[in-house]
Amino acid sequence: MINSVSAKVKVDPKDAKVSMAHFYVAFIALALGGLMGLLQVLVRSGKFELPLGIGYYEILTTHGVLMGLILTTFFIMGFQYAAVSKTAGTHSNAARRAGWIGFWLMTIGTLMAAAMILTNKASVLYTFYAPLQAHWIFYLGLTLVVVGSWVDGAAQIMTYAKWRKNNPGKPSPLLTFMAVINTVMWIVATLGVASTVLFQLLPWSLGLVDRVDVLVSRTLFWYFGHPLVYFWLLPAYMAWYVVIPKVIGGKIFSDSLARLTFILFLLFSVPVGFHHQLMEPGIDPAWKFIQVILTFMVVIPSLMTAFSLFATFERYGRSKGAKGLFGWFKVLPWNDARFTVPFIGMVAFIPAGAGGIVNASNQMDQVVHNTIWVTGHFHLTVATAVLLTFLGVSYWLVPHLTGRKLTKSMNKLAIIQGWVWFIGMTFMSVAMHLEGLLGGPRRSSFSTYGNSQQALDWIPYQIAQAVGGSILFIGIILFLIIFINLAFFAPKGEEEFPVGEAENLEEKAPLVFENWKLWLGITAVLILFAYTVPFIDIIQNAPIGSKGFKTW
Template identity: 80%
Template sequence: MFYPSAKLKVDRRDGKLAMAHFFVAFTALAIGGLAGLLQTLVRSGKFELPAGIGYYQILTVHGVVLGLVLTTFFIMGFQIAATSKTSGTLTNKQRLAGWIGFWLMTAGTVLAAIMILLNEATVLYTFYAPLQAHALYYIGLTLVIVGSWIDGAAIIMKYAEWRRKNPGQPSPLLTFMSLVNTMMWIVATIGVASTVLFQLLPWSLGLVETVNIAVSRTLFWYFGHPLVYFWLLPAYMAWYVVIPKVIGGKIFSDSLARLSFILFLLFSIPVGFHHQLMEPGIDPAWKFLQVILTFLVVIPSLMTAFSLFATFESFGRSKGARGLFGWVKKLPWGDARFTVPFIGMVAFIPAGAGGIVNASHQMNQVVHNTIWVTGHFHLTVATSVVLTFFGVSYWLIPHLTGRTLTKAMNKLGIIQAVIWVIGMTFMSGSMHAAGLLGAPRRSSYSEYGGAAQALEWIPYQVAQAIGGSILFLGIILMLYIFINLAFFAPKGEQEFPVGEPADDAEKAPMVFENWKLWLGITVVLILFAYTIPFIDLIQNAPPGAKGYKLW
């Protein structure tokens, strides 16, 4: 399907907006990566932090900066560039919204980071009550959330403009996907915004003495699980739309891609209780319901796997491949734009299996609050998602800066991915193994002294330190590639690859563009899954908890 408004190159003004997001994202990669390295070294028992820096302080930096800042800024930059490419240059009003959102997000990030560095917000990635941060930390988080809404408004406005100009036509696929992810993000962040604005911020200001912990944790996980899909869907965008063009093939099915994104919108939000299976105060029946809804998300994931490998096989067969796996040899393994995201795809197989364990009633009891969960996150967001983001960077950064991906940088990109896989094998593999032995999720070695059980975990913690060191080398290499592609690569025209559906594919039905229907179903599912449990949590709340500092 050809979209008349699609351009060969993203407008220079839109490119500057997207690149501003990427500069913050890769700065976050450097800071968060260093914090992660220090964290693994401390946990090995072979290293002590200097200058009175606390272990949980760097743990908070690592989780917040990489899990929230890096991902949010990269995703928004990618989606703005993708929307501009496929639906046309942003208007001045749309671009202004993007810049306002960007600067609000940046200001909020700086404010929150200062509080963490001053040890006034050592509350970990989840900032659970009764851990209490300085009010400025919560204000910073609020600015990040509100800024992301305004940033996303630019995408929504551009989509609405395209639909007005092209009535009766399905929107460009990348724009459609960007819109779905933006809408999911806005609906999901209502939860974390609510707990920050109405619970944690008044509490930290001393306006209220206590906070309902069960409600705050439930609101966080209302947001926390769709956050995972907010990370993942931009990777799916690259897998569905970009990779087919990179390999020289076609998108297997435009309609299947749209349906899978709609299903993620419907089933990713009303499932937060599967992160709270071990918590009191929530009726087991409602936990069970949300576990079922969680498993429904497997459906669009399997649809994606089918569609992607159908694309790969169709391409291979078109090049003369024979036999069951002959098509594998026809794929462009020397192209970092394909190979690096493909490694991310493969990593998502064990990552998805681990997610099924986490969401299961009985198996969750084995791994709950152990470092297995951390290992799972490192397979999903830190491998599948991050490697795909790196693969996107290899063509998107030079496209936006008017440069080209050289053979040297392409080769270096593949080397970087191999280093990343080796490091993550040590890191995530040892985390999963130690978690099965009961190693806690966030604790440092020094807290356990010479306890016999702690001694059992030492080999795995040393393996994590080895993996963390290798991964940090991968981060340094990625930062070098980014700087080269942004400032020093040869001038030229780098393609923004956008795939087209197969010639015999049917036109996507317009029902996918019916947002009253899809958002309406989403709201109904959320109300069904959360209304009665929330009433129970409020009516039967235990005495509120006062705050304390972790470090």
């Protein structure tokens, strides 16, 4: 719980520099990745050809890696670093040094991977599946990004541990607790992708081994790939649970409920990767079924979050005299970008969650698997619910860190930016879902299918995607204008770092939530249960590995 004194504390300027460094890289990735996304939808419409011999899969890989891995990881680490500094106290010199080391490792790794993609030596998509083979520098670059994120996360854990040591018998600040949960989940999840890169893909690309087991590689990737979604999502939940109540003038519905939600995400986010492999041979259907069941367990904390948020909104509305079932809706601060932009993301998460249930269902997944429906789902989750929340956070966090103010003009432009994004994504994501139901493939260009009747049936949806993508790119330009203003040109002043208080100040979160031996132990048991037997089976019955082929 946060008291009124700590709510006035400003993030230390030295810590602010670390966070801002992360944001600069994150939003450069947004600009470049967004441009690649625009080119993609224009090419898919069949009305545009890439100049200078640039390949479609080159821009597809650039878009996926920059938006799905680089933008998100840098922003999340910068946000969490600032959040821990704000709520658990200024980082020590050692923690700050770790933050800088993590940042530079990630940045160097990003430049290495980007160089290989942009020179068309790593057009392997953001999933970098074997048997496609990238240049070894690409794999080493991504390894540095992961290792750098571990060091970044270690800085947050160090400050959390220091707070616990200085405050025995007390629950840690809620925002710090959430950041640590997400960091721990990330470290556990990235063990999978680190394993496949270090022990399979990197030696393979260096010519040290002749073959790799493709199914092992994909299984290790999706061990990481699904919790990656929650690594994106949980920082948005941090803002929804802790920041939004303060912004609207309300209270956090329940501190304990918020902590339990994050614990459940830690337990059930990792041992579910097989639901991304439902159509793949070589994995026992019984284990696929078990992991589908575990996947649906994640619906529980999501519903808990929805209940908590709308309870906060309703109770705030009642305090303002709102009547009726939805009277609270009218009294929310719609003229405040800090609320409106993330709220649009919250609403988008409702159909996004429904689409996720389809993807994770064995029978329904057979209809949409590897179609552009899945791409539409990703764009509702990470590119709308998550990204709009991140942008909404930036509108107050960037001026807080730079000692400036969110002016009325920038606030108004930020609201416009949020609605522009909503309109663009409505065009693009709805068209992707509809084209997917008609069998429109994921990850393909217009030229792949030529003038077949099937391809002609997809054209209206692809044109709608091009319209939506163009509007989305305008939204990115608007955001970059606001970000540059808030970072360098806005009037000097003090912008609030909004941290909410629990409605019941007497409520004390049970200390069992911070029993890391218990929760990490249960997490390890679930992972071993979900993966040990099927992984042994995959290795014992593996066919001769694939030699693959280079992408350059």
